[in-house]
Amino acid sequence: xxxxxxxxxxxxxxxxxxxxxxxxxxxxxxxxxxxxxxxxxxxxxxxxxxxxxxxxxxxxxxxxxxxxxxxxxxxxxxxxxxxxxxxxxxxxxxxxxxxxxxxxxxxxxxxxxxxxxxxxxxxxxxxxxxxxx
Amino acid sequence: xxxxxxxxxxxxxxxxxxxxxxxxxxxxxxxxxxxxxxxxxxxxxxxxxxxxxxxxxxxxxxxxxxxxxxxxxxxxxxxxxxxxxxxxxxxxxxxxxxxxxxxxxxxxxxxxxxxxxxxxxxxxxxxxxxxxxxxxxxxxxxxxxxxxxxxxxxxxxxxxxxxxxxxxxxxxxxxxxxxxxxxxxxxxxxxxxxxxxxxxxxxxxxxxxxxxxxxxxxxxxxxxxxxxxxxxxxxxxxxxxxxxxxxxxxxxxxxxxxxxxxxxxxxxxxxxxxxxxxxxxxxxxxxxxxxxxxxxxxxxxxxxxxxxxxxxxxxxxxxxxxxxxxxxxxxxxxxxxxxxxxxxxxxxxxxxxxxxxxxxxxxxxxxxxxxxxxxxxxxxx
Numbered sequence: 001x002x003x004x005x006x007x008x009x010x011x012x013x014x015x016x017x018x019x020x021x022x023x024x025x026x027x028x029x030x031x032x033x034x035x036x037x038x039x040x041x042x043x044x045x046x047x048x049x050x051x052x053x054x055x056x057x058x059x060x061x062x063x064x065x066x067x068x069x070x071x072x073x074x075x076x077x078x079x080x081x082x083x084x085x086x087x088x089x090x091x092x093x094x095x096x097x098x099x100x101x102x103x104x105x106x107x108x109x110x111x112x113x114x115x116x117x118x119x120x121x122x123x124x125x126x127x128x129x130x131x132x133x
Numbered sequence: 134x135x136x137x138x139x140x141x142x143x144x145x146x147x148x149x150x151x152x153x154x155x156x157x158x159x160x161x162x163x164x165x166x167x168x169x170x171x172x173x174x175x176x177x178x179x180x181x182x183x184x185x186x187x188x189x190x191x192x193x194x195x196x197x198x199x200x201x202x203x204x205x206x207x208x209x210x211x212x213x214x215x216x217x218x219x220x221x222x223x224x225x226x227x228x229x230x231x232x233x234x235x236x237x238x239x240x241x242x243x244x245x246x247x248x249x250x251x252x253x254x255x256x257x258x259x260x261x262x263x264x265x266x267x268x269x270x271x272x273x274x275x276x277x278x279x280x281x282x283x284x285x286x287x288x289x290x291x292x293x294x295x296x297x298x299x300x301x302x303x304x305x306x307x308x309x310x311x312x313x314x315x316x317x318x319x320x321x322x323x324x325x326x327x328x329x330x331x332x333x334x335x336x337x338x339x340x341x342x343x344x345x346x347x348x349x350x351x352x353x354x355x356x357x358x359x360x361x362x363x364x365x366x367x368x369x370x371x372x373x374x375x376x377x378x379x380x381x382x383x384x385x386x387x388x389x390x391x392x393x394x395x396x397x398x399x400x401x402x403x404x405x406x407x408x409x410x411x412x413x414x415x416x417x418x419x420x421x422x423x424x425x426x427x428x429x430x431x432x433x434x435x436x437x438x439x440x441x442x443x444x445x446x447x448x449x450x451x452x453x454x455x456x457x458x459x460x461x462x463x464x465x466x467x468x469x470x471x472x473x474x475x476x477x478x479x480x481x482x483x484x485x486x487x488x489x490x491x492x493x494x495x496x497x498x499x500x501x502x503x504x505x506x507x508x509x510x511x512x513x514x
Contacts, residue, residue: 005256005273007265017265039266045379065285065392068334069271071255082272084281084387092387094281096270102334107288123269 002078004119012040015054020122023115025059027091028052038091059113060129061087068102085111085126099127138408141227141370142360142514145174145353146480151315151471154248155347162349163192163243164200170239170351171201175364181353183208183235185225187474189215190242197241208235214383215252216422217397217506219475224373224507226354236355242476243349251345275424276342278385280333282392283427287336289393290442294338297426298326299448301340301468304423307455308465311491315344316469341426343467350476352483357514367514368486371499372409375507376401393442395428397506398435405501405510406437413437417497418485419453419461420478422504423468429453429461432503455492463492475504479511486513 009017019026028040032049043050064086070079083097097105098114110129115122147169149155149162171178181203184194188211198206208229212218219242226238246252255273256264272278286292305321308314321340329339360367376397380388389396406412413436423429430444438459439447447453453461464470464481471477482500484490500511 002271004271005268007269008260008262009265010262013262013265039263065281065288067277067280067284067336069277070331070334071274077271080271082270082277082281084285084392094267094270094272094387107285118269121269 004121025057029055061085137227140231143368145170148350151348166349166351174353178202183238185222216475219504221507223509238354241351245347247345280336286393296445300426304466304468308469314465314470344472346471366487369512369514371510371512373509374404395431395435402436418500420502422475
């Protein structure tokens, strides 16, 4: 099991982590101009609104870039793949990629979200689309 | 519109040795570098009335004044974004002296980054909420954060870690003939690079990473008219600017539409070329901030020294070596000389223009010092 640092939840990202606990991948959409944002910021840079709606995302996307994270000075920490995911809604999210061997990872591959508890922290994770449990 | 360009100069440089364990306080390193720079300019500590450093620098301005003997200062400022703001220190200092807010400004950066707090270690302790998007997934070191950006570039252009290694070999070759470098007389081969351990697979090996160093550097900036009366050869600040963008992040680039590019550096470059009328061909030496070797590739392309995806061939073709079309990091850079957060590269730029660098590029008249998100062009007055 990798070591997971728990998020320090604050005003601007509390909705996201509450969603993760319920198994939902959420993003903020501006109530004024409908601009979707991730990471969220407290004011919409497009229209200046501070009111937001929460949008449940499809959880589908493609792999934009990735690394194999295996810290050289902490060999006891299990390795994992860190992924930058381009979601179908047009925003990017950093997460982990699981259910695949490193040699098979390719940018552009289709992914879907799953939710897991890693080291006591509820996190969204991604796996190749169509992979069964 | 008024411009900073050509109206300020770097008149003094100073430094400590670059080591892995300085054996003294960060404040002492800072005071030694500042005092050396003031002396190099032929000035006295009371002549200084302004200072600039990094928001991350541990040395309080008042402590520096007390240690060095600077009596009164009417200008202080600090630049954000860590090493990305290294060249912005010169912009701040030039802005102060050109506007009249100060007359003589000292820029300093000093730390025990190897024997004290090491930046490359996994983040722990208090952290900004924005790190919630990265730390829980294991993205907890600068090497990993940058590598997730670099992978897209490698994949798009078919660039390998071996290609990155060709930069590291050049940096260490330059360091090998620079007595000021930690890796003086210790060049590496590409085979040694390829056998160094992975730091972030499959992107960065150990020999792609900058050093961790203890040390301090300082520079003194004043107006160009006063500079002409001082003792050192005139080194002018031809242009200085920053590149901060709305979708940018401090140490990575995940949200711009095309992350195989470096929009902050492209914006910085565009401003430098536009305001000076210079072109890439006019640059004789490029000092390029490299916490990790791939960032050199991004910056060579952002500045137009080569086209997108062409840095691999540009480097492999020998262009960035001494005697090449664009000698890069002639001191060995942050991989070879030392990691004083990029400011030691600006000191090298001054030496090249004074004509007394260890690896002197003959007749160098213009030096670009870029830290990605900030840059200066220095000229021989």
